[in-house]
Amino acid sequence: MHERLSFYIKRDSLIHRLNPLTKLVLVFAFIGIAFTFPWYWIGLFLFVFVLIPLAFIAKVSREYFFTATRLILPAAGFLFLMQALFQPIGEEIIFQFYFLDATRESLAFAFTIAARIIVMISAFTMLLLTTHPSELMSDLTRRGLPGQFAYVIISTLQILPQMQAKAQTIIAAQRSRGLDTESTFLKRAGSVLPLVGPLVFGSLVEVEERAIAIEARGFTSKKEKTSLHEVPDTVTDKTLRWILIILIILSILLNLWLS
Amino acid sequence: MLDKIKSNFNTQTWVLIPIAIAINLVVGQIVLTLKLPVFLDSIGTVLVAVLCGPWAGALTGALSNTIAGIALDPGWFPWWPVAAMIGYMAGRMAEWGFFKSWWKVVVTGFVIALTAVIVSTPIAVYLFGGITASGSSFITAYLLQTGQGIWQAVASTSFITEPVDKITTAMLAFAIILGLPKRTVGGYPKAANAEAEGADRNQLYIAIGVIVLLVLFAAFMLRNILGG
Incomplete structure (x- = not known):
């Protein structure tokens, strides 16, 4: 990948x-x-x-x-x-x-x-x-794009490779337990849940913690934010x-x- | 209007959206490696739409395609309106109470599929002349050869492939919400929309039966088209 x-x-x-x-x-x-x-x-x-x-x-x-x-x-x-x-x-x-x-x-x-x-x-x-x-x-944020959009795009670009790595781990782990990911159609369709389940639940549990963390850093604060990095x-x-x-x-x- | 949109977004929504987008793309890749005839690349969008509301769902869909365009393949960009409408409709159906039991979820999946057909057809026709770079375009191409109009050919192709995909997506999203602890679900703006009216086993089997029937229907249509 x-x-x-x-x-x-x-x-x-x-x-x-x-x-x-x-x-x-x-x-x-x-x-x-x-x-x-x-x-x-x-x-x-x-x-x-x-x-x-x-x-x-x-x-x-x-x-x-x-x-x-x-x-x-x-x-x-x-x-x-x-x-x-x-x-x-x-x-x-x-x-x-x-x-x-x-x-x-x-x-x-x-x-x-x-x-x-x-x-x-x-x-x-x-x-x-x-x-x-x-x-x-x-x-774009400096020009008035809401900061939340920038957060979504940048943090997705960070989460994506992490989650891809996690998916690889889950696939390997389930295969080593004998999950069939290659043979007949029905077996492959049946292995969607054991692969998707752990991945999705694992990442959804983090949501609340992350929300508290960014809230503590003034995520929804209405005050104008300064930028460390000036774009000319x-x-x-x-x-x-x-x-x-x-x-x-x-x-x-x-x-x-x-x- | 603006208040309604705002009511979809709290901090937890903003945190869920990136994770939902990553779920969309990574689950899409897993399904690709399993070589199944579906995409399942909007589970995250449907999750956000149900838990946070239609506007949050639409945003997730649109950004999902933008980010897939940035990180995986720029060919994803033109399809963002489809993803956005999928999110919006899923959210609306959930607001109307159609995300509370298995058979209602099947109805929602079907409505989402119809929406996807309606929005994707003009994009495919105007941008690609009807034939896109996806595998199902072989069916469109064949229909065009048999003398069908371009709009009919494109729409009937997606009508064969979409319902199975979107109903499965909706059912997986429902299964995920059922499996989440109540405390986790409770923090989202529209948690009440996802309150199950009791997950009846029999209904689940009937829903799975509907999917099997749809797969058979698609296979039958394909055989008819290609054989005739």
Whole structure:
């Protein structure tokens, strides 16, 4: 299972130094433009001429290509194949195999969808590679996101690996007692409860204790909290955000105007 | 309205949510290793929805997908409205008293499944053109080949797979609440919604029977679709 808490890679680059909110707006700009800009090649264009150079500027190209080959391309490739073979549109059949056929239109459609998905997931991956989750959260909290949300996201990222480890222990323990997790369907279905039970009860019992602990640290206090860690927000960041927002709006307007 | 939302959240709710999200994801992974034809990745969401209320449930669902997107696979992001609606509906059903005995829990599970079908269909159609990267898309693809409309094909696929998954989820959540000590349950805002009216063994067997029937129904539908 995943040992790493998040995708974050600590480096020093132009992109790493950007304000987290700017990077979040950048992600939405990528998605918004990929989905609305009325030009057939937009997805591929964004991927080749914007996202890949960004990966080099951010000095995370190796990690990005690793994620891309392991996660993004298989998903997009599968989606492309399914769409190309199964979309029942178009007349001109390019090739046929049994009852599967790919037409010019279905190939074109599959390409659009796959390119959009690649851009969407790549943009998020880029954000996650260059931004530490707690940095993003402390910046958003400073801008008025309730502290409870930040608590939920950060503490889930902490609890998740712990619970995965616990799950592995429980699986190993129950197997050593002879629990069948591999044979017939009924036996596998029957082993859900012995595996899920201990995991869930074990973690739910902790809730009350944790609640008392964070309550003692002023969790629900209405007073404004100070932050130990200041996240810089420069003029460049602000300008960049406005430019990106204008780009998204332009793309949507163009789409409406041309359709 | 705002007061109603606020009534879902006390400190214990905020502490339960991260644990519920972790339960969602880790139990989902366990079920994946067992190679069962269900996801069971919203048990935590249903738990929060029942114990704390619909708004807390919706938040848990939405954040659950966000965090799965951050920590496991960014492909989870687009489905957050489905998870949020599952949480909301589970909470509403519990408020209407439908989380107190086994047969009511089965009804709740079915309603949640319907909600999931209704919310996920537009996302699948608009974002992925109907065919997503999940295994059940083979059924959708086949239905599309047989000349069905895209909306029908996507909706009938999820209608075959969802009820079994969501009813099992609801029943597991109910079993967990029954097994928790009263003192632990009592601290949550909507603890009264989860007060069992007596957990009748016979009802449990009938509920399990319903699931078996649904599995058979799905298998039968699949055979019909693929054979015909």
